[in-house]
Amino acid sequence: MSASTKRQIRFIGLACFTWIVSSVSGLGTLRDHTTLRPTYDYVIAGGGLTGLVVANRLTEDPNTTVLVVEYGEFDDTWNTAIPYYANFLQNDTLMFKVPSVPQPLLGNRTFSVSIGANVGGGSTVNGMAVERGAREDYNAWEELGNSGWGWDGLLPYFRKSSSIHTPSEADIAAFNYTYSADGYGTGPFQTTFPTWQWPDVYDMNDAWTKHLGFEIRSDGATDGELLGVSWKPISAEPRNVTRSSARKAYYDPIRNRTNLDLLVRNFVAKVTTENAKATGVEVIARDTASAKVFVRAAKEVILAAGAIHTPQILQLSGIGPTELLERLNITVVQDLPGVGANFHDHWNNKMTYTFKTPNAVNFENLKNNATFFNASWAEYMANRTGPLTFAQGNTRLVLSLPNLTADYEEITQTLVYGVNPEDYVPDYYREKPEMIEGFRSQTFIASRAIAYGTGGVLGIKWSGRDNHLYVNAGKPLSRGTVMINSTNPHPGEALPLLDPGTLAHPFDVKVAVLSVKLVRQYLASPEIAKLTPVELAPGLAGLPDGSSDAEIEKVLRNQLIDPHTAHPCGTAAMMPQGYGGVVDADLKVYGIEGLRVVDASIIPLIPTAALQATMYAVAEKAADLIKGVVTPNGAG
């Protein structure tokens, strides 16, 4: 460890102390599950992003009692508060790292997906990027049979959940920010722009716009159209420029409500049912693996434990695929083959390279040069401006298939319309006609956006912070599964088997191959050539220019593709039951009264965007549905 890294850690240590002292987290919070009321109106499993939004909205009525059970703890350090530290949040105590089974399609490699495990969930530890999907991404949800979940049905909830604090004229002039405030409202989730950009970002922007011809959008890609380059805000409140998480936005301001209990360091082991009605949950203390305590839900149990743990809880509760439950001697309460299926995430093409002649003002410098770091720290503490207001970056490019290749018609015909979806589903789907039918329908709907070039099939993010590009799938068509293999309910100990199934579908392979070629075009642009890029992985020796698609595919499978960008979703999908769906458009679990899912599991098809903004909107809509103030299609 370098001397300057040690110095920074000391800094964080001191700062943690100040932060903890000035913070009052945990007021109104319970840690002992034996002190709960015996009955609440609603019991929510998971105090992450969606769980806290729903808890806040339900307890607006003082006569409604809510218990939130959260596996994790509060975090009150600068590490999660200051945007700069979003780059270093690999702290296992705040996250689950869920390993995958070896992936035969990816050289038998294993991977892990990061999930928030704290009060606020992913919103406390994420990269702070605020992105929205396209109008057609959400319209696809509606088209899959979920009336009211299209763009027009969700836009009011994007507005209800979020606020944007627009940059000053000086910052617009300094950084060329473009945005539109139209898609935001005055909601609790705060977004703002940093008062810093790393100089290299402008060469990178020029490479994409001047050399490769993509336009910079003037609207920040929040109004339903995504294609092109856009500036996006970070999830931070504007006064102190600290992270706006679900905990800060939705829990802290209302934590003294006497009708709301948040129980931390405990987990929901299962949902109890009687005559196909959810009656409550069994809760276990995480540290002592205590005896189970039953808590009754007079009205509903709401699952908000995220896309890995919600299917785990459902399966442990006897709600899931019969053959799995029988194998584990779990009494079948409801046969739902879709529980744990339809897993997907934005895969990541991890090509790496270095710049031999980067701009002298760069992120490595901030990390390693104590003078620069101390000056930046002082500036942040005094004015809340400067390099520490910068998280992981504010620029992204979304590309359609026609943006990527002139052969888009042929590719769509041969690799999307022309293939039998059944040939590319996980083995688990076989002999389950509803799962195949759902996948067929998903592919058909996605293929229209692909064919007409209106949908994003690839997302690229850069920041100028360093040489790195995030190169992610926009509309992955490969699907995976999340299935328990033990009856141990401890979410941190007995993680379900995750099989992401990435690059099973030939369309995904094609997009990945095209992404390698595009990154090489970018590296060869005069704007990037100035920085003297040297590709490290796969490198020209590993993959010479002019390699065939088959050779590129081999390198992708064996070396470059990681299935995850920390956006797991889809494992309790909102779709008709005939499509292998788990919840209906009211988010109610099929066949069980009084049980809903509100987290990222319900996403049937992933939008071409990081998920937090979408999940705030979904949770706001979920709360209105639970309160009964609207029907899914918005009727009051």
Ligand SMILES: Cc1cc2nc3c(=O)[nH]c(=O)nc-3n(C[C@H](O)[C@H](O)[C@H](O)COP(=O)(O)OP(=O)(O)OC[C@H]3O[C@@H](n4cnc5c(N)ncnc54)[C@H](O)[C@@H]3O)c2cc1C
């Ligand atoms: C490292 C990381 C980086 C990310 N970067 C970005 C980004 O830059 N931009 C963006 O838009 N999105 C990003 N995301 C994604 C985004 O944060 C998530 O999509 C979002 O938080 C999902 O919300 P959720 O409510 O479904 O689940 P979560 O927020 O994960 O909440 C689930 C909660 O349930 C708890 N839990 C699990 N099991 C149990 C149980 N049995 N009992 C009780 N509690 C339980 C967990 O501890 C967790 O707190 C990132 C996520 C991570 C993890």
